[in-house]
Amino acid sequence: MQDRRAASPLATTNGEDTNMKIAFIGLGNMGGGMAANLVKAGHSVRAFDLSEEALSAAKDAGCQTFSNAREAVEGVDAVVSMLPNGEIVKKVYTGDVIGHAPHAATLIDCSTIDVATAREVADAAHAEGYKMVDAPVSGGIAAAAGGTLTFMVGGEKHAFDAAEPVLSAMGKAVIHAGDAGNGQAAKICNNMLLAIQMIGTAEAFSMAQKLGLDPQTFYDISSVSSGQCWSMTSYCPVPGVGPQSPSDNEYKGGFAAALMLKDLKLAMEAAKRSGASTPLGGHARELYEKFAADNGALDFSGIIKTL
Structure with missing residues (x-):
């Protein structure tokens, strides 16, 4: 047998x-x-x-x-x-x-x-x-x-x-x-949130520097305050700040901006089909379209370079 x-x-x-x-x-x-x-x-x-x-x-x-x-x-x-x-x-x-x-x-x-x-x-x-x-x-x-x-x-x-x-x-x-399909739904919702989060983190660091704050000092403060998020404490877009991330390697490796754009397009398609309101997701897609046009192979955290 x-x-x-x-x-x-x-x-x-x-x-x-x-x-x-x-x-x-x-x-x-x-x-x-x-x-x-x-x-x-x-x-x-x-x-x-x-x-x-x-x-x-x-x-x-x-x-x-x-x-x-x-x-x-x-x-x-x-x-x-x-x-x-x-x-x-x-x-x-x-x-x-x-x-x-x-x-x-x-x-x-x-x-x-x-x-x-x-x-x-x-x-x-x-x-x-x-x-x-x-x-x-x-x-x-x-x-x-x-x-x-x-x-x-x-x-x-x-x-x-x-x-x-x-x-x-x-x-x-x-x-x-x-x-069936809910795995994809979870993925695109998660990555839409990640894209929004990374843009916000990049904006905050850029503004902090323009206001005269040292990036490490801002990290030390915000990472234990209400602005704390994964994009800051695990994947900081500023070189030399926080745990090692693609920003420490000239934004090479990691999760390519072109792939983030792909996920944002999927998210916006799903939002349209379901009638969900995603104004920040839509704006994130626009920003990543501009960034990925010339920097698609770079990590998505490299969007800080546009700020």
């Missing part, structure tokens, strides 16, 4: 068999580190990306590589994807994953895409009998490589339960946000 434990995510919870066969589609700056952490956790990873360089790096990290997504998803227990946008996510899942991966496999999309497409793809998966979650991440490239991402997960409870062991191997926190 065939041993079915390795083909079931439930095998990760009974202490008998923690190894799973996982397809990973999309091995860019984030996906490459995430796939490597799945290998470190003892899983067998079947990797695919259009980039030969990304495939080579994945192979060096211990992944088995494939020339197309359909081959990668054959016989797996789970599929994880980290792709650039909703159009590509929909194309990959409807064309290469649904109907080609085993129906017992759990489908996990970690891309940041629009809520409507996330729900459309989940509906298509459910219609064919698959469990699927949207699980966008917070944490950036360093967290992806270090296995300290936070996952915001949308999907039915049984799908979340099946996905959690996979996600836990790549992150420090896995949080169920509710039904």
